[in-house]
Amino acid sequence: MKIAFYGSSLLSSYWNGAATYYRGMLGELARHGHEITFYEPDAFDRQKHRDIEPPSYAEVKVYPATVEACRAVIAEAAAADVVVKASGVGVFDDMLLEGIVAASRPDAIRIFWDVDAPATLAELRAHPDHPMHRAMPALDLVLTYGGGPPVIEAYEGLGARRCIPVYNALDPATHHPVPPDERFTADLSFLGNRLPDREARVEEFFLEPAKALPSRHFLIGGNGWESKAMPANVSHLGHVYTRDHNAFNCTPLAVLNIARDSMASTGYSPATRVFEAAGAAACLITDAWVGLDGFLAEGSEVLVARDGRDVAEIMAGLDRDRARAIGEAARRRVMAEHTYARRGVQVDAILKEEAARKALRSVA
Known part of the structure; x- marks a missing residue:
């Protein structure tokens, strides 16, 4: 499947704790045959503090932190089979969420991937007019970086069709024993x-x-x-x-x-x-x-x-x-x-199952 993923940064972990998670998950999804484009804004000096060069498992599109550039990358959601808006992009979060829901095809799988569910849920409870409330009916899945039963219950209580935790994990090729320094x-x-x-x-x-x-x-x-x-x-x-x-x-x-x-x-x-x-x-x-x-x-x-x-x-x-x-x-x-290889199998199965569900709904 072609995946359009809108997140904070894949290239830099600077003020970006989700970087390792993104890298582990997307690397494994690519091994399952998915074609990934990652969209990240040029913000918070992250591009000046890159940890990695653009990886082989994803095309990375860095866009200026402007309204015009945000609109341009939102439009590209129309070409994807799976459209992911991650929490905490840091700039134009509401615009990205509403934009990709509107721009994605009816048959595309729409996902909100929450890398800080407790903070997001607190914000949703405090703001009944939050754009996420309006977007929820159009989302097929909410995936979360953690949270277990309390987060699943909270998201489903807010109207999510399905909420599934996909926990952090280990990429043994990246994190492993080395000599002391x-x-x-x-x-x-x-x-x-x-x-x-x-x-x-x-x-x-x-x-x-x-x-x-x-x-x-x-x-x-x-x-x-x-x-x-x-x-x-x-x-x-x-x-x-x-x-x-x-x-x-x-x-x-x-x-x-x-x-x-x-x-x-x-x-x-x-x-x-x-x-x-x-x-x-x-x-x-x-x-x-x-x-x-x-x-x-x-x-x-x-x-x-x-x-x-x-x-x-x-x-x-x-x-x-x-x-x-x-x-x-x-x-x-x-x-x-708890390796990303196991998490990749999990998410690949979730995507295939959701694609089958959407196909059945379209026939019905």
Whole structure:
């Protein structure tokens, strides 16, 4: 099928946490024979911070962040068998949503692919006049990056025909064990951008343990932290490019995952970083959230902290042998159950099933 995919960026992970997800999913869909065109705006300096060159699995069309250019790429939806509007493009989101619904053919599969369902659903509840409410009847599918039963129930309650979670996963060709890199030497490392609904949790789960363990070295990577006051034993790296994620994960004793407020409260929302760390056989410590046991087993494949005191206690008692055993167990689990190859099979089947449904409806 010809897929037109309107998203934030495939080429750059700069202020774009969905990049790894897009790359893993679309690469696998291409292997199933789908022909993909990815439309991304030239916005937020992402094109100046590309992680990859245009890939072989998708044609990437970068368009200026102008109304005229947006209209032009919307018009191209008419040539596609599957039209996808992802959440969080960042510019002209409402225009893109309404435009591609209107421009796509009646027989095309129309999909809203939500990479931040808790935030989107909160916005829909707060704004009864949101364009998504008007677009919902025309959408064949809502696919989500996570969220599980609560998100499915919420979307179906808002009128979605079908809502199906397609979780983050591992691309073992991209994220895998590598030798340690002295740039990333630390006892505990955290990678994530500074965002309003994450900052308080970073203070609790990362900065407070750093204060409690002044003799240990903590390392934080991601955009926005340069102006944040931190303990003397915390080093800040700034943006860490995708090419360095493996070394970032493999080098320290342990790495920390901290969910944003909305993801933690919704549950069933493993971040990309969870699978990147597991793929690198890193010892992962994560904050607690409902549904974690569907991805990794607490104690043997991941260490779970309920608060900052738990993080400090875990770090105080963690040695290299146990960390290595947990990381290797996590890698075995995600390699067996949570690869993008498996997600690609899932989405390919969803598309074929939906095409058959639409064909039957057109005959009826």
